[in-house]
Amino acid sequence: MLFQPSSAAHTIPTDAVPGEEDYSKHVNPKWTKLLSIIGIKRNFVRCEGINLIDSEGEVYRDFLSGYGVYNIGHHHPKLIASLTDELQRLGPTMLQSHIPELAAELAKKLTRLVGGGLTRTFFTSTGSEGVESSIKFARAYTKRDGILYSNGGFHGLTYGALSLMSNPWWKKGFGSMLPNTTGVPFGDLKSLENELRSKKYAAFITEPVQGESGIQVPTVEFMSEAQRLCRKYGTLFVLDEVQTGIYRTGKFIAAHHYDVEPDMVILAKAMSGGLVPVGALLMREDISDAVYSSVEKAFVHASTFGENSLGMRTALTVLEIAEEEGLAERATVLGERFRKGINEIAERSQFIKESRGLGLMNGIEFMAPQSLKLKVLHAGFRKVHPGLLGQMIVKTLFENSHILTQMCGHTYDVVKAVPPLVASEEDIDHYIEAIASLSEIMENTNAGFWSQGLKIGLRAVAG
Ligand SMILES: Cc1ncc(COP(=O)(O)O)c(C=O)c1O
Incomplete structure (x- = not known):
């Protein structure tokens, strides 16, 4: 996290939102403090489509999507109706002693959408x-212990997933990680083959587009060669599509851009419609059979909430909505519009390097300016904290243009644009215009951007 205020006591600021005091007392005081420091704390009371409405009636556009859960937008009316209907049926929800019909229907549908012979699904909640x-x-399946991963990825904060993340910030202070896990540079086939050659790895687990490290889109060659090499050395090729899945990049999964057929695919986030947590791990039949190898082992790997009917109904409805509303195409068209608009600004901006991404998973990379005065200012702020400039950008977009976004994890130079796929052309153009005016005020040392930043820095230091 960007700032770690030092004071242990939690003082409640005057602009406190409902629940803040108890949240600080009983959940996480540092979180409330962080939101106050970076100035994006609001009392949101209603969320619809791409819009977040606060208690003052101010409307903010959500370009973060809860880190990728709101692909169909907030509170899609069809999803609300479908969940209401499911609840009113009073059917079995998680008996653990029956055959959940909706899990069967959803698994069959996911098999068709993911393709590549991944006919078995294990359902999860995260x-x-x-x-x-x-x-x-x-x-x-492989009877091997090792797991290979791509450096710079994000896979989650439980021990196994955390062990597959190279950034030490997430791991420091939490003791030893899962043994036999090794990272290789993302996109580096030579390093990948050097490791695979040892034949000690059960799987190579990677995202097809990395978010945390600043929206890194690999080449087609890397993805297809990575798969070929995995096959050659008997290592399973596993794609973490938790964020890229469910049409985020313009295809059902990002793997479809690369024409690869992974051995396993991990989905979650947007399957939930932002309402009911649900995820899925798709795999080949022989991989599933290696775990469920006998009747006695029928539940050797299981999860209490995994196949619950509300989660299953949610994901089925999300998929229906995505198909009916052509969200794959929307993500493609809007994504291209976004990158074109931002890259035009980049041509004349001292601060904006480029926009990159796939579909509606995009980032904007900022850079050090050329002019001496701005260069000195930029360097000074980076020195206070490498993330300070990023938070100033986030705060300015939030306050001036009512856009909610964030930096890409710890890649402080890249700001995210991951709106719901139901966003309109006007929403995209609004973000582009916001970046154009941000670029202008960053270049004007008298426009308040830099003095505002100083205030954030001072508040962070003061805790
Ligand atoms: C690519 C990727 N994998 C895994 C996860 C972990 O998902 P969860 O937070 O639902 O456990 C995330 C979360 O941001 C993610 O982006």
Whole structure:
């Protein structure tokens, strides 16, 4: 996290939102403090489509989507109706002693959408659980222990998933990680083959587009060669599509851009419609059979909430909505519009380097300016904290243009644009215009951007 205020006592600021005091007392005081410091704390009372409405009636556009859960937008009316209907049926929800019909329907549908012969599904409630499960299935199938991963990735904060993340910030202070896990540079086939050659790895687990490290889109060659090499050395090729899945990048899963057929695919986030947590790990039949190898082992890997009917109904409805509303195409068209608009600004901006991404998973990279005065200012702020400039950008977009976004994890130079796929052309253009005016005020040392930043810095230091 960006700032770690030092004071242990939690003082309640005057602009406190409902629940803040108890949240600080009983959940996480540092979180309330952080939101206050970066100035994006609001009392949101209603969320619809891409819009977040606060108690003052101010409307903010959500370009973060809860880190990728709101692909169909907030509170889609069809999803609300479908969940209401499901609740009123009073059917079995999680008996653990029956055959859940909706799980069967959803697994069949996911098999068709993912393709590549991944005919078996293990249902989860979170993305991390999908990653953990993939490690177990891969180990059981290959009888190998090691797991390879791409440096710079994000896979979740449980021990197995955390062990597959190279950034030490997430791991420091939490003791030893899962043994036999090794990272290789994302996109580096030579390093990948050097490790695979040892034949000690059960799986190579990677995102097809990395978010945390600043929206890194690999080449087609890397993805297809990575798959070929995994096959050659008997290592399973596992794609973490927790964030890229469910049409985020313009295809059902990002793997479809690369024409690869992974051995396992992990989904979660947007399957939930932002309402009911649900995830899935898809795999080949022989991989599933390695775990469920006998009747006695029929439940050797299981999860209490995994196949619950509300989660299943939610995901089925999300998929229906996505198909009916052509969200794959929307993500493609709007994504291209976004990158074109931002890259035009980049041509004349001292601060904006480029926009990159796939579909509606995009980032904007900022850079050090050329002019001496701005360069000195930029360097000074980076020195206070490498993330300060990013938070100033986030705060300015929030306050001036009512856009909610964030930086890409700890890649402080890249700001995210991950709106619901139901966003309109006007929403996209609004973000582009906001970046154009941000670029202008960043270049004007008298426009208040830099003095505002100083205030954030001082508040962070003061705790
Ligand atoms: C690519 C990826 N994998 C896994 C996860 C972990 O998912 P969850 O937070 O649902 O456990 C995330 C969460 O941001 C993610 O982005």
